[in-house]
Amino acid sequence: MNGRYVISIDQGTTSTRCIVFDHRGQLVSVDQREHAQHFPRPGWVEHDAMEIWRNVEKVVPRALTRAGIDASQIAAIGIANQRETTVVWDRRTGVPVAPAIVWQDTRTDALVEELARAPGAEEVQRRCGLPLTTYFTGPKLRWLLDNTPGLRKRAERGDVLFGTMESWLIWKLTGEHLTDVTNASRTMLMDLSSLSWHPDSLDFFGIPPAVLPEIRSSAGVFGTLRTVLPGVRLAAALGDQQAALFGQTCFTAGEAKCTYGTGSFLLLNTGTGPVRSQHGLLTTVGYRIEGEPAVYALEGSIAITGSLVQWFRDGLGIISTAPEIETLARTVDDNGGCYIVPAFSGLFAPHWRSEARGVIVGLTSYITKGHLARAVLEATGWQTREVVDAMNADSGLMLRTLKVDGGMTSDNLLMQFLADVLDVPVVRPMVAETVSLGAAYAAGLAVGYWPDLEGLRRNWHRAAQWLPNVDPQWRKTEYDNWQRAVERTFDWIQPH
Amino acid sequence: MPGQVQSIARAAAILRLLAGGSGRLGLLEIARALDLPKGTAHGIVRTLHDVGFVEQDKTSGKYQLGAALLHLGTSYLDVNELRSRSINWADPLAARSGEAVRIGTLLDSKVLVVHHVFRPDDTLQTLDVGALLPPHATALGKVLLAYNARGGLGDLVPYTRRTLASPRVLTRALAAIREAGWGSDIEEMTVGVAGIAAPIRGYGGLVVGAIGISGPVERVCDAHGQPRITLVTHVREAARAVSRDLGGRGQ
Numbered sequence: 001m002n003g004r005y006v007i008s009i010d011q012g013t014t015s016t017r018c019i020v021f022d023h024r025g026q027l028v029s030v031d032q033r034e035h036a037q038h039f040p041r042p043g044w045v046e047h048d049a050m051e052i053w054r055n056v057e058k059v060v061p062r063a064l065t066r067a068g069i070d071a072s073q074i075a076a077i078g079i080a081n082q083r084e085t086t087v088v089w090d091r092r093t094g095v096p097v098a099p100a101i102v103w104q105d106t107r108t109d110a111l112v113e114e115l116a117r118a119p120g121a122e123e124v125q126r127r128c129g130l131p132l133t134t135y136f137t138g139p140k141l142r143w144l145l146d147n148t149p150g151l152r153k154r155a156e157r158g159d160v161l162f163g164t165m166e167s168w169l170i171w172k173l174t175g176e177h178l179t180d181v182t183n184a185s186r187t188m189l190m191d192l193s194s195l196s197w198h199p200d201s202l203d204f205f206g207i208p209p210a211v212l213p214e215i216r217s218s219a220g221v222f223g224t225l226r227t228v229l230p231g232v233r234l235a236a237a238l239g240d241q242q243a244a245l246f247g248q249t250c251f252t253a254g255e256a257k258c259t260y261g262t263g264s265f266l267l268l269n270t271g272t273g274p275v276r277s278q279h280g281l282l283t284t285v286g287y288r289i290e291g292e293p294a295v296y297a298l299e300g301s302i303a304i305t306g307s308l309v310q311w312f313r314d315g316l317g318i319i320s321t322a323p324e325i326e327t328l329a330r331t332v333d334d335n336g337g338c339y340i341v342p343a344f345s346g347l348f349a350p351h352w353r354s355e356a357r358g359v360i361v362g363l364t365s366y367i368t369k370g371h372l373a374r375a376v377l378e379a380t381g382w383q384t385r386e387v388v389d390a391m392n393a394d395s396g397l398m399l400r401t402l403k404v405d406g407g408m409t410s411d412n413l414l415m416q417f418l419a420d421v422l423d424v425p426v427v428r429p430m431v432a433e434t435v436s437l438g439a440a441y442a443a444g445l446a447v448g449y450w451p452d453l454e455g456l457r458r459n460w461h462r463a464a465q466w467l468p469n470v471d472p473q474w475r476k477t478e479y480d481n482w483q484r485a486v487e488r489t490f491d492w493i494q495p496h
Numbered sequence: 497m498p499g500q501v502q503s504i505a506r507a508a509a510i511l512r513l514l515a516g517g518s519g520r521l522g523l524l525e526i527a528r529a530l531d532l533p534k535g536t537a538h539g540i541v542r543t544l545h546d547v548g549f550v551e552q553d554k555t556s557g558k559y560q561l562g563a564a565l566l567h568l569g570t571s572y573l574d575v576n577e578l579r580s581r582s583i584n585w586a587d588p589l590a591a592r593s594g595e596a597v598r599i600g601t602l603l604d605s606k607v608l609v610v611h612h613v614f615r616p617d618d619t620l621q622t623l624d625v626g627a628l629l630p631p632h633a634t635a636l637g638k639v640l641l642a643y644n645a646r647g648g649l650g651d652l653v654p655y656t657r658r659t660l661a662s663p664r665v666l667t668r669a670l671a672a673i674r675e676a677g678w679g680s681d682i683e684e685m686t687v688g689v690a691g692i693a694a695p696i697r698g699y700g701g702l703v704v705g706a707i708g709i710s711g712p713v714e715r716v717c718d719a720h721g722q723p724r725i726t727l728v729t730h731v732r733e734a735a736r737a738v739s740r741d742l743g744g745r746g747q
Contacts, residue, residue, distance in 0.1 A: 026591045027584070320563055323576035410580040412625050430587045430616055461616035463587055464623055 004073050006449055007063065008439035009056060011081040011165050012240065013102065016055040018063035019436040023449070025459035027433060029066035031059040038099060043106040046099035049087045052165070053172050060228050071229040078236030078443030080243035080435045081165040083186050086140040088151070088162050088211070094172070097160055098148050101140040108139040111146075115139065115204070124204045128188045129274060129283030131352070137164060138188035138205045145206065158210035166237040167213045174223030174234055179213040181294055182242040185285040190215065192274045192283060195294055218242070219442035220290030236442030238287060240435045241265045244405060245297060246287050247438030248429060249460045251453045254397040258384060259434070260408035263348075264305040266384065267297045268391045268399070279390035280350035290446060298394060300349040300387030304342035305380040306408055311342075312376050318369050326413045328373040336371035337362040339485040340379050347489065350390040357492040361485045380408065381417040382482040388422055401425050405434040412466075419466040421475060430463040506532065507540050511561065514550060520558035546743060547699045573704045573742075575601060575610040579625075582696070582738040586613045586707065589734040593727050595711035596621070597734075599696070600629065600636040601704065605650040607637040615711065632666055633659050635681045635691035636706045641666075642673040643695055643703035655685045678732055680723045683713055690716035692723050694735035698742045707735050 005028065010017045017032040033055040038046040064070060084103035089096045101107070115121060116132050130136055141162055145152045154160045163171065164186070167179045184190045184197075189207060191198040197212055216222060222234045238246060241259060245267045248257040253271035258264055267286065274283050274296045286297035309322050319325055339361050341347075346354035360375070384402075392398050401424055408414060409428050419426040431437050444450045450459075509530055514521060521529075527537035541559060544550040548564030582599055590597045590613040599611040607629040614621045631637030633655050641649060654661040660669055673679035678694040693708025709716070709731055718724050 024591065026588050321574065321577050323580040324574050326576040327574050407580070410583045411576070412579075412623070430591055430613070432584055432587060461591065461614075462618050463590065463613045463616075465614070465621075466623070 004075070005067070005069060006075050006078065006440040006444040007060070008078045008080060008436040008443070009060065009169065010240065010243075010433075010436045010439065011052060011056070011079065011169060012435075013082045013085075013104075016052060016059055017436065018056075018059040019433060019440070020063050020067040020069070021437065021440045021444075025431060025437060025441070025456070027431065029063050030433075031062040031066060033059050037102075040099075041107075043109075045102040045105040047085065047102055049089070049096045049100045049165075049168055052100075053169070056169060056172075057228055064229075071232055074229060074232050075449040076233050076235040076443040076447040077225070077229065078238075078439035078441075079166045079169055079234070080238055080240045080439035081169070081183070083164065083183065083239040083241065084135060084137045084140070085165050086137050086144065086162070087165065087168045088141070088144050088148075088155075088160050089168065089171075090154075091159055091161050097151060097154075098144055100165075100168075101144065103135060105140070106134045108134045108143050111143055112139050118204070120200065120204050124188065124201050126276075127191050127198055127201060128185070129192045129276065130186070130188055131282075132188070136186055136188045138201075138207070141187075141207055141211075142205045152208075155211045156208045160211060161213070162207075162211040163213050166239075170222050170234060170237060173225050173228060175226055176223045177213045178216050178222050178237075180216055180218045180237040181285045181288045182218055182239040183237065184215045186239060192285070192296075195285070195288070217288040217290040217292075218246075218285075219287065219446040221446055233447055234443075235446035236439055238439060238442060241267055241299065242285070242287055242297070243436075243438030243442070244434040245269065245438065246442055247431070247434035247436070247440075248403045248405065249441075249453070249457045250286075250403065251295075251457070254395075254400070255403070256388075256391070256399055257403040257405065257434070260305055260380065260404060260406035262305070262307045262310070264302040264380065264384065264406070264408075266300040266302075266387050266391070266402075268299075268395060268397070270296050270298055270395050270397070272296065275395050277390070277394045279394050280352050281387070281390055281394055282349075287442065289442075298391055300390060302380075302383045302387060303346075303348045304344050305383065306406075307344075308340070308342045308376050308379055309408075311344075312373070318372070322407075323410065325373050325376060326411050328370055329377055329413055330370075332368065332370035332374060334371075335362075335374045335378055336367050337364065337481075338367050338371045338375045339482060340372070340375040341482075341485050341489050342379055343489040343492075347486070349387050351386075351486070353490055355491055355493040355495075356489040359485065359488050361488055362481075377411065377414045378417060378482075380414060381421045382479070384418060385421045385479065385482075386486075399424055401427055403427050403429060405429065405432055415464070415466045416469070419468045420470040421479065423468045423472075423475065425468070426466045427462055428464040430461040503540060506530065506536075507544060510537070510540055510544065511549065511565070514559060514561050520553055520556065520560045522556075522558045526559070573698060575608065578696075578705055579611040581741050582611060582705075582707065585734045585737040585741070586611055589707070589709065589730055590614070590616050592730050593709045593711075595709040595716065595727075597707065597709055598624075598636060599705055599707045600634075600640065601706075602631065602637075602640045602644060603628070605631065605648055607631050607634060607640060610705065630655070630685065632661070633681060633685035635679050635693035635710070636708045638666075638670060638681065639673055639679045639693045639695050639706040639708070640703070642670040642679065656683055656687055658682065659684045678728055678735075680716075680728075682717060682721065682723075688713055690723065692716065692727055692731045694732045695739075696735055696742065697739040704742065707731065707738060
């Protein structure tokens with residue numbers, strides 16, 4: 001075994017980070033750089049893939065310098081990335097042909113409506129486990145091919161390459177054109193059962209096969225770096241939420257994690273077979289270790305959680321920093337009968353109601369800003385409960401513990417509320433950076449730096465735990481109130 | 497009598513200037529009004545910005561008085577903010593030391609536990625965030641007392657034979673903590689339990705909290721009954737890392 005450290009690159013929506021981990025999975029050093037968000041038109045969100053690449057070139061050496069180590073001490077490198085963001089670049093010059101279309105971008109909404117009516121739409125959605133929305137990669141790639149002059153011809157000739165962010169970085173680092181199963185599972189182009197690009201899906205979206213990367217396992221050697229850290233093996237790539245599932249060591253069917261950020265993502269390991277959701281959840285690949293069967297997951301995405309706190313801070317100006325929401329919420333004992341449903345741009349899982357808009361209900365003259373702060377935090381708790389209920393119903397696996405990570409886990413009031421409404425223990429692991437850790441774990445596993453999944457599990461330690469501590473009748477009444485509040489968001493935007 | 501510190505006098509003039517009228521001011525306007533070179537004015541304004549006394553408008557780049565100045569009379573750092581900013585450094589301290597980690601601040605002559613990380617052995621433990629500890633009998637508390645300008649030592653209850661229950665002895669111990677930059681308690685609150693703590697500093701070196709570990713005395717202390725040097729180093733490194741994140745220089 002060469003090297004005493006594993007490093008990960010977390011290429012996220014707002015920044016690119018490099019973290020050095022030691023053999024116990026502890027953080028040794030970090031470096032981070034933000035990149036620009038471009039909003040050229042309403043609904044459009046773009047990144048400059050070259051800027052992101054230059055940031056990778058900067059953060060990796062700086063993280064090593066901070067740790068006081070050099071490339072010879074690195075056993076492997078892993079990548080976790082923002083999912084679905086789409087890049088197309090010239091095979092010869094290595095220059096992107098257009099700005100990267102970011103996952104939040106909704107420019108494909110008309111295209112998606114048109115595709116939804118096209119023959120074969122049902123079959124494509126069933127095959128990939130995802131609903132046709134602007135969120136996923138397939139429509140974004142189709143849009144680029146339709147709207148970049150001359151691009152379709154170049155694509156058919158094999159002059160340009162397509163990839164999500166990990167493919168772009170793997171290509172820049174190693175010269176190989178590859179992706180992993182978790183990222184490929186977000187394109188709508190892959191067959192979930194065979195884990196390969198499906199010709200009928202490619203036809204449906206009008207994608208020439210010549211542009212596609214080869215699909216690899218998430219944990220396995222992708223190649224050797226030719227630049228940045230020449231000679232170091234690139235041994236893992238996963239979408240960020242799948243990386244967090246891996247970092248939380250959710251290796252057994254029934255284990256779940258929820259990452260609480262701007263939005264929140266709950267992933268449940270469902271084992272080696274895909275589970276089709278009847279309740280508005282996404283079916284996705286959790287991870288695949290080379291030489292082993294793929295492990296699948298159900299995913300529940302909640303659009304607005306941390307961003308509701310940000311709105312409370314920036315939009316209303318009631319608090320000056322996000323953590324102060326807890327201080328304010330603790331000035332009162334309960335929500336005073338007030339509920340906030342943050343359907344700012346419709347509701348995601350499990351409702352999928354795009355015409356819904358947010359409401360504050362139960363307002364009386366009794367309500368103070370403390371009650372509103374409580375209602376803000378409780379909204380995150382109840383939205384998690386709705387997703388967990390859907391997962392239990394779809395998978396037949398009853399959630400027994402929820403592993404949590406992300407910025408909002410420092411909020412003790414919220415974590416206790418989560419345990420209370422879910423009626424299961426909520427556990428925070430000792431490493432908060434689970435996305436980066438997951439990529440490092442997968443890379444270290446692939447090169448033998450860590451022996452097996454059990455070895456990784458032994459690195460996992462509980463940093464904090466919150467146990468349910470409420471009367472079941474309270475839970476029932478409050479959930480009922482929440483559900484009635486949610487109903488009041490429906491049908492707000494009228495069809496025109 | 498010591499002379500006037502020029503940059504502080506200039507900083508005060510800039511604050512008065514910003515408070516003087518309505519609307520924000522640009523750097524050039526500030527420099528011109530005080531007849532300062534632009535670079536000098538920039539250095540002072542940046543420092544005032546870092547400590548939160550002035551704010552910069554994102555679009556125009558102009559400056560105005562900051563929220564921190566308006567809340568100067570209230571608490572300097574929200575305890576939930578302190579937890580949120582230290583969480584990434586408290587976890588590695590627990591992992592490296594193998595002991596439970598707590599972060600505390602002084603509240604009405606008690607130590608308020610604002611963050612708690614479990615001992616990393618996955619045994620059943622209960623979060624004690626919100627608990628109040630006696631300052632004179634804990635490492636966290638003694639560190640906080642050592643840097644507390646408002647001097648009260650609290651109620652010196654003798655919990656064990658080793659509790660520093662006399663004001664004279666405690667005052668001497670606090671001086672030693674200031675000298676060393678860290679503190680410990682060895683079976684001073686509970687027989688068989690020891691702790692090590694170091695101060696967390698914000699801007700200008702102001703102590704805003706303390707971070708420390710506690711565990712069985714035979715693990716925390718060496719054969720001579722002294723806190724293990726490696727553990728002291730881990731605690732001080734964690735304190736410095738949090739301080740750096742808060743804009744303090746550590747120590």
